[in-house]
Amino acid sequence: MSEQKFAYDVSSPKSIENHAKKLENKSFREALDGLVIREKGNKGGLGQLLEKSHFGYEINSNAEPDFEEAGVELKTTPYIYRSKNRPVAKERLVLNIIDYMTLPHEKFENSSFWKKNQTLLLIFYLHQAKDVIPNRLDYQITHAQLFQFPEKDLKIIKADWEKIVEKVRQGKAHELSEGDTNYLGACTKGANKYSHRPQPYSDEYAMQRAFSLKTSYMTTVLNHYILPGKKTYHESILEENDLGEDTLESFILKKFNRFSGMSVDTIMSEVGEEVESKPKHFTARVASKMLNLDDRLEKTEEFRKANIKVKNITVSKKGKVKESMSFPAFKYKELIKEEWDSSTLREMFLNTRFLFVVFRYNEHNELFFEKALFWNIPHNDLEIEVREVWDETINRIKDGECRNLPTASENPVAHVRPHAQNKQDTYETPQGDHVVKKSFWLNNKYIEQQIGL
Structure with a gap:
């Protein structure tokens, strides 16, 4: 040379x-x-x-x-x-x-x-x-x-x-x-x-x-x-000097907390948004408007950079979370090839931050914003409880029991259940059968504990 x-x-x-x-x-x-x-x-x-x-x-x-x-x-x-x-x-x-x-x-x-x-x-x-x-x-x-x-x-x-x-x-x-x-x-x-x-x-x-x-x-x-010509700018939560002495988390939570205790109707009125109907993902719209955004929170520059996933949680007037929390469906034949330390599920929990935006119904069935909090899964919950469900799922798939995977009653943190559009929405099993798509879920009772109910 x-x-x-x-x-x-x-x-x-x-x-x-x-x-x-x-x-x-x-x-x-x-x-x-x-x-x-x-x-x-x-x-x-x-x-x-x-x-x-x-x-x-x-x-x-x-x-x-x-x-x-x-x-x-x-x-x-x-x-x-x-x-x-x-x-x-x-x-x-x-x-x-x-x-x-x-x-x-x-x-x-x-x-x-x-x-x-x-x-x-x-x-x-x-x-x-x-x-x-x-x-x-x-x-x-x-x-x-x-x-x-x-x-x-x-x-x-x-x-x-x-x-x-x-x-x-x-x-x-x-x-x-x-x-x-x-x-x-x-x-x-x-x-x-x-x-x-x-x-x-x-x-x-x-x-x-x-x-x-x-x-x-x-x-x-x-x-x-x-990349020239590939700029995909999204809305930003921050201007250049917005943070001051705040962290990103404290800045975002301050924005949310000023609405604590308000009904969603009052919130939307305050931000100048007319409410004609309340579609399925209405709470996601409310959460965006609380941060003065037009698009979903996950599309903002800061949330994309940090890989923050937003989960809107609704609490009943009896203080219960009705829905468990789902994650993407897995393929039976691919899941059994994984090892826990490099598994898709473990990597997802380790590399993702969650923002829980919590709404609650009062005794008059009116929906109020209660609080927002950042969350990532505690170390022992992941490495002991979630791993136990993951291991058991692998074993049952290998044994041809794809229709009998761990339920919410078997573990305090997680379970497996269908995650498909209909009964025809399936993945092939190692045994050659076609079984409805499934995914890992966090138990609704576990979510209640994590948000302090």
Whole structure:
């Protein structure tokens, strides 16, 4: 390789970016210029291969940014196209490993996280199915661009970082979950599920974790800052300086709480909305108008970035939640191939934040807004109770008992029941039968406990 290939100013972010842009519209095979061919069997990450071949520096695990003089960290990350030709990030962006022993003594402004990730050089490539492109070296690199966190995102990321730090200070590093936070997560990062580290305020070892930007956040980065002509702007809850001293959660809850105790009719009158009828999803409309939005909450910029799912809960005048809470239907033949630690259900609970918006009927059958609260499933409820239901479901499917899956009376937290349009809406079982689609549900009595009834 010629020295000219590495001709860029290592102290200049712009020079580094310009050098990275030479990779655009090339496959990894072309970009690596024979490096992998000469080192057959190299299973390193695609980003690591680029570091050596295109930028000319050896792979390392330094605490400093990859380009230390310029303060630039290189990250290579894939995206895919989903339905309606919609580009989305394929996965979270993993940043630096969390050192539980030193983290509690850091301040954000001089933290290892901030030193390493203030300025990111994002190299995006298009990931495609194996039947389209069998070899990963033939994936196309499409964009290379410097990225710094927008100011209003940075406030939320800092609050996320502080929440992770506080959990470590409480001796609960083993209970960290990506559902704890909004944009910045603490994802598991190790050779396998047995990769554990000591933590300073507990004798219990914790899974090795790294700071990461959530998949939902990276999808927004991709669409708003990287892909030309693909901007999909949504309503925003925040203006640039709205948060002040608030976190995203406290800001949203303040907006809701000013309506506590009001009837939905009074709320809609206050926000200037006429109520001619109350369709099935009327409470979702009320929740949006309380935050002065025209569209559903989940379509806002902040909710999309944080992967916050809204669940509107209605409580009867007797103080009971009538409906259990459903999740997407599973396919019998695919479910039994999963392992708990990487299962779709566990990943969904770990990576999703929920906003419960609670309405209640009074003795006159009038519907009132009671409260809103953020929720993610407690560690033991997930790892003990939900797992028990998941394991039992797997066993019964394998035994040909798809019509007899765990019910709400068998577990205090979750159960399985039909989730289909009609009796003809089915999935094939491992035994070749066609059984109505089903999904996991949270028990209505469990939801009552979680919202404090």
